[in-house]
Amino acid sequence: xxxxxxMPGVLEQLKLVAELRWxxxxxxxxxxxxxWDLVGMVWVGIFSALMTVGLCFAFYLGAYEFLLKNRTxxxxxxxxxxxxxxxxxxxFVAGFGSNxxxxxxxxxxxxxxxxxxxxxxxxxxxFGAISSICWILSMIAGAASARVDVVPAMLVLSVLFVLVxxxxxxxxxxxxxxxxxxxxxxxxxxxxxxxxxxSLNFLNPALQKWGRGSTSRILQIIPYVGxxxxxxxxxxxxxxxxxxxxxxxxxxxxxxxxxxxxxxLLWRRFAAQYSGEEISDSPAPAVAKKRDKKQFFAEERPxxxxxxxxxxxxxxxxxxTRNGFAFLALVLPPIMVVFFSFQFGPxxxxxxxxxxxxxxxxxxxxxxxxxxxxxxYNSFAYEGKGIQTYFMAPVPFRVVLLGKNLFLASLVAFELxxxxxxxxxxxxxxxTPLFAATVAAGMFAVAGQLAIANWSSLSFPKKMEIxxxxxxxxxxxxxxxxxxxxxxxxxxCALVLFAGQWTGNPxxxxxxxxxxxxxxxxxxxxxxxxxxxxxxxxxxxxIETLSR
Amino acid sequence: MSEIAIAxxxxxxxxGALTAVDAIDLRVQAGQFFGFLGPNGAGKSTTIxxxxxxxxxxxxxxxxxxxxxxxxxxxxxRQIGVVPEGMGLFERLTGIEYLRFVGRMYGLxxxxxxxxxxxxLEFMQLADREKTxxxxxxxxxxxxxxxxxxxxxxxxxxxxxxxxxxxxxxxAGALKTLLGRMAxxxxxIFLTSHVLEIVERLCSHVAIIHQGRLVAxxxxxxxxxxxxESEGEKKTLEQxxxxxxxxxxxxxxxxxxxxxxx
Numbered sequence: 001x002x003x004x005x006x007m008p009g010v011l012e013q014l015k016l017v018a019e020l021r022w023x024x025x026x027x028x029x030x031x032x033x034x035x036w037d038l039v040g041m042v043w044v045g046i047f048s049a050l051m052t053v054g055l056c057f058a059f060y061l062g063a064y065e066f067l068l069k070n071r072t073x074x075x076x077x078x079x080x081x082x083x084x085x086x087x088x089x090x091x092f093v094a095g096f097g098s099n100x101x102x103x104x105x106x107x108x109x110x111x112x113x114x115x116x117x118x119x120x121x122x123x124x125x126x127f128g129a130i131s132s133i134c135w136i137l138s139m140i141a142g143a144a145s146a147r148v149d150v151v152p153a154m155l156v157l158s159v160l161f162v163l164v165x166x167x168x169x170x171x172x173x174x175x176x177x178x179x180x181x182x183x184x185x186x187x188x189x190x191x192x193x194x195x196x197x198x199s200l201n202f203l204n205p206a207l208q209k210w211g212r213g214s215t216s217r218i219l220q221i222i223p224y225v226g227x228x229x230x231x232x233x234x235x236x237x238x239x240x241x242x243x244x245x246x247x248x249x250x251x252x253x254x255x256x257x258x259x260x261x262x263x264x265l266l267w268r269r270f271a272a273q274y275s276g277e278e279i280s281d282s283p284a285p286a287v288a289k290k291r292d293k294k295q296f297f298a299e300e301r302p303x304x305x306x307x308x309x310x311x312x313x314x315x316x317x318x319x320x321t322r323n324g325f326a327f328l329a330l331v332l333p334p335i336m337v338v339f340f341s342f343q344f345g346p347x348x349x350x351x352x353x354x355x356x357x358x359x360x361x362x363x364x365x366x367x368x369x370x371x372x373x374x375x376x377y378n379s380f381a382y383e384g385k386g387i388q389t390y391f392m393a394p395v396p397f398r399v400v401l402l403g404k405n406l407f408l409a410s411l412v413a414f415e416l417x418x419x420x421x422x423x424x425x426x427x428x429x430x431x432t433p434l435f436a437a438t439v440a441a442g443m444f445a446v447a448g449q450l451a452i453a454n455w456s457s458l459s460f461p462k463k464m465e466i467x468x469x470x471x472x473x474x475x476x477x478x479x480x481x482x483x484x485x486x487x488x489x490x491x492x493c494a495l496v497l498f499a500g501q502w503t504g505n506p507x508x509x510x511x512x513x514x515x516x517x518x519x520x521x522x523x524x525x526x527x528x529x530x531x532x533x534x535x536x537x538x539x540x541x542x543i544e545t546l547s548r
Numbered sequence: 549m550s551e552i553a554i555a556x557x558x559x560x561x562x563x564g565a566l567t568a569v570d571a572i573d574l575r576v577q578a579g580q581f582f583g584f585l586g587p588n589g590a591g592k593s594t595t596i597x598x599x600x601x602x603x604x605x606x607x608x609x610x611x612x613x614x615x616x617x618x619x620x621x622x623x624x625x626r627q628i629g630v631v632p633e634g635m636g637l638f639e640r641l642t643g644i645e646y647l648r649f650v651g652r653m654y655g656l657x658x659x660x661x662x663x664x665x666x667x668x669l670e671f672m673q674l675a676d677r678e679k680t681x682x683x684x685x686x687x688x689x690x691x692x693x694x695x696x697x698x699x700x701x702x703x704x705x706x707x708x709x710x711x712x713x714x715x716x717x718x719x720a721g722a723l724k725t726l727l728g729r730m731a732x733x734x735x736x737i738f739l740t741s742h743v744l745e746i747v748e749r750l751c752s753h754v755a756i757i758h759q760g761r762l763v764a765x766x767x768x769x770x771x772x773x774x775x776x777e778s779e780g781e782k783k784t785l786e787q788x789x790x791x792x793x794x795x796x797x798x799x800x801x802x803x804x805x806x807x808x809x810x
Contacts, residue, residue, distance in 0.1 A: 183683065183684070307652045307653075307655065307657075307658075308652065308653050308655070310652070311648075311649050311652035311653050312653075314649070315638065315641065315645075315649050318640065318641055318645060319638075319640050319641075322640045322681070323640070382640070383638070384638070384639055385634040385635060385636050385637060385639075386636060386637055386638030386639065387636075388602055388632050388634065388636030389636050389637070389638065389649075389650065389653070389697075391601060391602055392600060392601065392602065392625060392630050392632070392636065393625065393650075393653040393654065394622045394623070394624075394625035394626035394653075394654060394655070395622065395653060396622065466640060536604075539602070539603075539604070540603060540604070543602060543603075547634050547636075
């Protein structure tokens with residue numbers, strides 16, 4: 001019979017897991033595939049440290065000033081700031097990558113108590129928690145400098161405040177982990193996150209319009225949040241400063257109640273995980289669906305595109321509709337057109353500095369093309385192992401490129417038409433020559449970029465995963481190529497548009513752009529055969545990079 | 549004499565200093581059920597990748613159905629079906645969408661694509677999951693879908709890299725029957741598997757690759773004769789494989805070191 005080892009104690013297990021986390025962090029650095037990733041990490045580290053230390057001074061000074069000048073009611077704000085940071089920051093970073101899954105530890109023979117303690121330990125080792133604890137310590141130091149008599153109560157309240165925060169954060173984190181384990185929820189979360197970030201752009205116009213009186217409304221709300229941890233801790237410290245023992249005890253009791261409830265709920269969550277709760281995607285129940293037989297024997301409709309090109313374009317459409325982030329990238333430009341027209345158009349808050357329609361139309365067109373064509377420089381990013389299907393199929397690779405390019409060009413055309421309609425509604429008709437010049441410039445810019453974008457996609461592929469944000473970017477060379485091409489094409493477009501103004505001939509730009517578009521299309525078509533050869537030469541690179 | 553389906557001459561593939569496949573000469577007759585065996589890292593998948601156009605050879609020639617692959621890649625690809633190592637599926641399509649896509653890419657008309665898609669989904673027991681994303685399929689379901697995609701256009705040669713891995717016993721049984729019938733109809737099946745019992749049961753001919761070199765090739769009887777079968781004892785493919793690859797002794801001595809376990 002095989003030997004059976006003795007079980008390690010809880011402390012030994014905690015030590016082992018701490019060591020494991022350290023090794024995962026250290027080994028993670030080994031896999032940084034470029035120097036720039038490492039440089040990025042160092043920068044983030046430096047920035048985070050500077051931010052934490054800088055705010056330590058702010059919290060120190062805040063506590064010191066408020067206690068010294070007897071403005072103790074303001075202490076609530078400091079605790080609220082820490083509470084919000086501690087609870088919200090981990091939620092923001094949760095969707096951005098695949099951190100070590102805490103629940104994976106359950107494969108080892110841990111007791112529920114050890115699992116719970118490990119969970120709390122994880123919570124305390126996050127950046128949000130470490131920085132928050134540093135700020136709480138700074139506040140205690142500030143209090144010690146200003147009013148040493150407050151320190152004992154503050155120490156007790158701070159310990160409770162930390163306990164409440166760490167259990168609440170782990171509770172929220174555990175629920176979030178359960179939600180984000182499902183692909184669809186993860187993508188929805190990402191979409192909501194991006195939308196919330198974009199909506200921040202509208203804060204300024206909204207505040208300009210409806211901002212008056214909002215401060216008083218916020219002040220009216222404050223008394224109703226007095227039972228929340230930030231207020232409880234802040235008010236109790238303020239009570240200690242006024243030697244109000246009753247207030248201090250009330251704060252302690254409130255925080256104890258919070259700690260008790262959140263610890264109990266967290267224990268229940270961990271117990272559910274401990275007993276083998278399945279949180280990842282599981283196959284949907286099998287439901288046999290009867291299909292409409294008629295669709296299987298539909299007539300072959302003749303089209304001007306080959307079935308293979310159509311198949312690729314269709315596949316691109318389906319991928320787009322299932323890629324929340326890419327889909328948002330398409331929804332956003334028209335929204336941004338509305339935003340720009342509010343912010344800089346005639347009738348905006350800027351009024352006298354409003355941008356003229358003569359600049360607005362081509363400017364927005366350039367912006368849209370910049371955004372919409374960026375993915376074309378790494379157009380195989382989401383193929384994954386499916387890239388092998390393209391190489392196994394009995395079609396020259398130019399067919400695949402053509403299908404992808406036609407789909408993108410149609411999409412850009414639709415987006416531009418929509419955005420130009422919005423602009424005409426918001427800004428007014430810019431005149432037929434300028435409108436024609438804008439459209440022709442757009443066609444030239446798209447046709448001119450696709451050939452180079454294909455070269456970039458084949459030469460510098462970078463795998464991306466749908467539903468993730470961390471590390472989801474094109475390769476450095478592809479980014480610089482896109483940047484360079486767009487600057488050159490933008491420069492040519494600007495030159496042609498200004499030439500129309502200088503010569504006083506408003507029809508000159510549309511005519512020049514029509515010629516340039518024809519030349520760019522010719523260049524694109526003749527590039528396809530070269531791209532076909534390049535795809536064959538880069539086949540292994542593409543398969544290896546995307547199937548990884 | 550029957551047609552040669554696959555023929556390679558000094559087919560070689562190097563990755564830097566490593567020679568993954570070293571000048572192999574394979575000959576597979578049309579309609580053969582051919583097993584291609586070897587230990588992990590022997591060069592099986594690299595060979596299949598070269599034979600299916602996913603990897604360019606460093607040197608050597610390969611002809612499929614009498615056509616030089618490098619000179620006529622599209623014509624060759626039209627006649628071969630592949631289940632590659634990683635299955636090569638588009639994970640963000642549903643099962644039905646993927647089969648339709650493959651059918652159209654191989655030039656089937658819409659009606660034929662639809663009919664065959666429906667029939668294959670039924671056969672592979674995927675009909676009730678046809679609208680589920682491939683990403684949400686289990687490993688076995690993905691394997692069945694990859695197999696369906698490999699046969700939808702009726703290939704003349706089928707390359708299968710570990711086709712039964714992760715497939716349940718019911719589906720595996722149906723697949724073996726299907727493959728057997730395809731072979732009877734003249735389709736050449738080139739299969740790799742680590743499950744030697746399956747290979748022994750299905751394949752009429754076998755080749756063994758070890759450290760990039762082809763160390764044996766022939767019918768089961770020829771292989772048995774090659775390893776010196778004793779009278780009255782019929783060696784299994786596993787015994788033949790171990791005696792050719794020569795690992796059994798080393799395995800035994802390694803096992804003896806694990807006294808705490810054994």
